[in-house]
Amino acid sequence: MAALVAERAVAVDAVLRACQVCQSVFKHLVSGETVVKADKSPVTVADLSAQAVVNSILGRAFPKDPIVGEEDSADLQGDQGKLLRNKVLALTNQVLAEPLSESQLLAAIDRGNYVGGSKGRHWTLDPIDGTQGFIRGDQFAVCLALIEDGQVVLGVMGCPNLLVDLEDTKGSRGSLFIAIKGHGAFQRSFDATNEQPIHVSQLTDPTMASFCESVMSSHSSHSDAERIGQLLHITKPPLRMDSQCKYGCIARGDSDIYLRLPVRADYVEKIWDHATGSLLVHEAGGQVTDIDGKPLDFSIGRYLSANRGIVAANSSIHSRVLQAVQQALSK
Numbered sequence: 001m002a003a004l005v006a007e008r009a010v011a012v013d014a015v016l017r018a019c020q021v022c023q024s025v026f027k028h029l030v031s032g033e034t035v036v037k038a039d040k041s042p043v044t045v046a047d048l049s050a051q052a053v054v055n056s057i058l059g060r061a062f063p064k065d066p067i068v069g070e071e072d073s074a075d076l077q078g079d080q081g082k083l084l085r086n087k088v089l090a091l092t093n094q095v096l097a098e099p100l101s102e103s104q105l106l107a108a109i110d111r112g113n114y115v116g117g118s119k120g121r122h123w124t125l126d127p128i129d130g131t132q133g134f135i136r137g138d139q140f141a142v143c144l145a146l147i148e149d150g151q152v153v154l155g156v157m158g159c160p161n162l163l164v165d166l167e168d169t170k171g172s173r174g175s176l177f178i179a180i181k182g183h184g185a186f187q188r189s190f191d192a193t194n195e196q197p198i199h200v201s202q203l204t205d206p207t208m209a210s211f212c213e214s215v216m217s218s219h220s221s222h223s224d225a226e227r228i229g230q231l232l233h234i235t236k237p238p239l240r241m242d243s244q245c246k247y248g249c250i251a252r253g254d255s256d257i258y259l260r261l262p263v264r265a266d267y268v269e270k271i272w273d274h275a276t277g278s279l280l281v282h283e284a285g286g287q288v289t290d291i292d293g294k295p296l297d298f299s300i301g302r303y304l305s306a307n308r309g310i311v312a313a314n315s316s317i318h319s320r321v322l323q324a325v326q327q328a329l330s331k
């Protein structure tokens, strides 16, 4: 497969500019007193601006490509949406080379309304993944992926608050991840251009592993994870963080196992919550399945309706982890 040179460069530029918007919103609207009073509107502003930025950059570079994006322009329409619309427009235009008009802004956001599916190519965007983490000033990620005939072929993820080296706690934050199907996974710091290839951990003994899981126990069951940990004789404490940063941490070997264990039987995962991250782990040498051991199926539409939960780990331990997951969940 061609190495998607143009798509890669455009996606990296779009994700980095969207990260800039998020950071600027956090600095001016969310931090300090606004965090306490947060009525969700700062998040909405950042979500919508980030989606407008990425979609308009993609729209200019690849006008024929549809996009499955998480957000839409409903809250920005009409007189009621005017205040929010003005904020989003100003933020979006801060980082775009060619400013958008109001109608172009709404159209850019709504380019994300594509239904997805198995034919041809489309992008999928989570403008802010880990909104809860964003509000807290913890981890969040701008996640963009290209899907061709139902297969994720390119993934770019910007994690503004993630240490480039998790061990170097005084080191720089802002990790950019890139994966191309068949060509590997890479990381670079936001403030440098040199990329390093990344690999999952080499661990073969699951007892030495650590879990990476959601902060939100409503998104992934912490108690089920604990039972699975006991079955595998894992003693290390779990690494908890919001967003697809978890996939990044597995892909670069900071942690060994990402579990997403369904809390509610009726929750169906969305493609933008997993497309980028799952390709990263796969290209870094790991395996990603659902809790039934099935590969994630991105060909159905906006949802991963054929899958339940997520199990990601390096290839040496994935099957043993899956076994423990199934044993624990069958009880």
Ligand SMILES: Nc1ncnc2c1ncn2[C@@H]1O[C@H](COP(=O)(O)O)[C@@H](OP(=O)(O)O)[C@H]1O
Pocket (backbone or CB within 6 Å): 070, 126, 128, 129, 130, 131, 132, 214, 215, 216, 218, 219, 220, 241, 242, 243, 244, 263, 264, 267, 270, 273
């Ligand atoms: N009950 C639930 N179970 C699983 N995932 C859920 C959920 N409710 C919301 N989510 C998704 O979990 C994502 C965040 O995952 P994590 O907990 O790993 O940070 C959210 O993405 P957004 O923040 O983009 O809305 C949202 O799509």
Ligand SMILES: [Mg+2]
Pocket (backbone or CB within 6 Å): 126, 128, 129, 130, 272, 273
């Ligand atoms: Mg998300």
Ligand SMILES: [Mg+2]
Pocket (backbone or CB within 6 Å): 070, 126, 127, 128, 129, 130, 131
């Ligand atoms: Mg989101």
Ligand SMILES: [Mg+2]
Pocket (backbone or CB within 6 Å): 070, 131
């Ligand atoms: Mg959301």
